[in-house]
Amino acid sequence: MKTKLLLLTILLCSFKISTQEIKMSAQEIAKFKETVESQSKSIKTIKTDFVQIKHMDFLTKDIESSGKLNFKVPNTLSWQYTKPYQYSIIFKNNKVYINDQGKKSTVDAKSKIFEKINKLIVGSVSGNMFDDKEFDISYFKTKQHYIAKLIPKTAAIKKMIKQIDLYFPLKENTVSEVKLIESSGDYTKITFKNKILNAKIDDAVFTN
Known part of the structure; x- marks a missing residue:
């Protein structure tokens, strides 16, 4: 028994x-x-599966969803949720196209705040977010990851996001996990899996 406890402690x-x-x-x-x-x-496109965990303090259980993400430079992005529901959101040409289980809508997003949000999302996917004008950034490492922690400087972004944590595996140079922490302390964690860089992506993927 003592041996088992010792092994567990180690x-x-x-x-x-x-x-x-x-x-x-x-x-x-x-x-x-x-x-x-x-x-x-060097990144022209990204194809990846993702798992999203939404944590809210008032819920006893985190909300988990999953799907596929496609990205094409400079800023065309498609999130396709497949579980537990069918939902897609596409960022393209300063518009947001939403398909909520067959119910479609379009939002014109020609605003400074949208530009910042779109840049934030694209940067989170590609890892290109090291803008000292937009964020106070601190850097850490563990035995598995490099971690960049970004705190927004602008009031508009601060209202939505308190901090963004980007995780980079030591042997990779692209983001494997994004954690978006809200002012309330609630957070969304997105983990990317089966990532493929610079594969051909049909334009139909960015149409809902």
Whole structure:
């Protein structure tokens, strides 16, 4: 029994050490940013599955959904939710196209706030969000990830988002997970899986 407890303690301590966040040095930050920005410039398209977790304090259980995401430069983006419901949202040509289980609508989004939101979403997907004018950014690392934590500077974004955490696997240069933390403390966590870069994407994907 004592041996089992000792092994469990060792495993728990190992997990804590492996997930501990350590602040990156200025040299590490410069190298990391250079690598990610270089990768971002080479990205023309992204195809990936995603799992989204929505946490709200007043709910006893998190809300989980999943689907597929397609992105094409410069800022055409399609989120297609397939579970537990059918829902899609497409950002294209300064418009937002929504298909809620067959009920379609279009929103004209020619505004400064939309430009910032669209830039934020596209940047979250591609990893190209290192804009010191828009965010206060701090950088950390664990044994699995590099982490960029972004705090918005503009009042308009602060009303919606308190902080954005981007997770980059050590052996990759693109985002594997995004955590959007709201002012209330509620958050949305999106994990990307089976990601394919620069594959051909049919334009029909961006039509609902």
